[in-house]
Amino acid sequence: RGAPVTWTGMVLLEHLPRGCALVPSGIGYRVLERAAEVEDPTLSFRMALDSTLPFEEAFELKIRPMYVSMLAQRALLELQRGRVHEAQARVDVARQLKPGDPLANEVAGDLLAVAGRPSEAVDLYAEALRNGGDGARLGEKSRRAMALAMAPAAPVTAPKNP
Numbered sequence: 001r002g003a004p005v006t007w008t009g010m011v012l013l014e015h016l017p018r019g020c021a022l023v024p025s026g027i028g029y030r031v032l033e034r035a036a037e038v039e040d041p042t043l044s045f046r047m048a049l050d051s052t053l054p055f056e057e058a059f060e061l062k063i064r065p066m067y068v069s070m071l072a073q074r075a076l077l078e079l080q081r082g083r084v085h086e087a088q089a090r091v092d093v094a095r096q097l098k099p100g101d102p103l104a105n106e107v108a109g110d111l112l113a114v115a116g117r118p119s120e121a122v123d124l125y126a127e128a129l130r131n132g133g134d135g136a137r138l139g140e141k142s143r144r145a146m147a148l149a150m151a152p153a154a155p156v157t158a159p160k161n162p
Contacts, residue, residue, distance in 0.1 A: 005031040008066070024074040027067045043067075048097055065101075068094045072103040079110060087111060102133030109141065118145035 007016075008028035016022070022029040026043050045067060047053065071094035078087035088111055094104035109124035122145050125138045 007031050024070045024077060027063065027070055029070075045097055064098060068098040068101050068104055071097075072101070072107045075107045076110070079107070079114065084111065084114060100127070100131050102128040102131045105131070106133055106138060106141070109145075113141070113145050113148070118149040121145045122149075 006025070006028040007022065007030075011022060011029065016031065017033075019033065021032045023032060045064070048059070048064060071090045075087040075090040075094070078084075078090065087107070091104055091107045091111060094101060095108060098104065105124045105128040109121040109128065112118070112121040112124065122142050125133075125142045125145070129135055129138045
């Protein structure tokens with residue numbers, strides 16, 4: 001207890017100490033005794049964007065998807081905390097590292113919906129679905145976004161003269 005701990009791999013909540021929280025951080029989850037602010041570790045996958053490098057199986061099949069997932073999950077956490085700019089920054093990196101990633105596109109769609117751009121959000125939800133995203137969740141988000149897009153705008157009234 002009290003020592004910094006990171007959990008990587010499949011989360012087995014039954015093994016987590018009672019009252020602990022998991023916060024996406026880097027390529028794993030920080031295990032905290034209470035929900036708190038967690039600085040992201042210094043981590044850069046800038047070289048992962050270099051298309052001239054040879055395919056490296058362990059990185060491409062394990063590390064890249066894990067990091068993209070952690071970025072998208074952290075973006076969701078930041079969005080829940082109302083920190084849209086921080087959420088956008090993380091999801092932008094995730095989408096750059098793995099274009100077409102279903103979770104990253106879903107979260108990018110969530111950010112567009114929050115920004116009042118529901119039609120664009122639906123486009124990203126559809127892309128996430130095509131790439132293997134959760135159909136039920138994406139369908140519900142698309143329905144909510146479309147309802148928002150089709151809602152009548154508030155009538156504009158002229159100011160009253162004094």
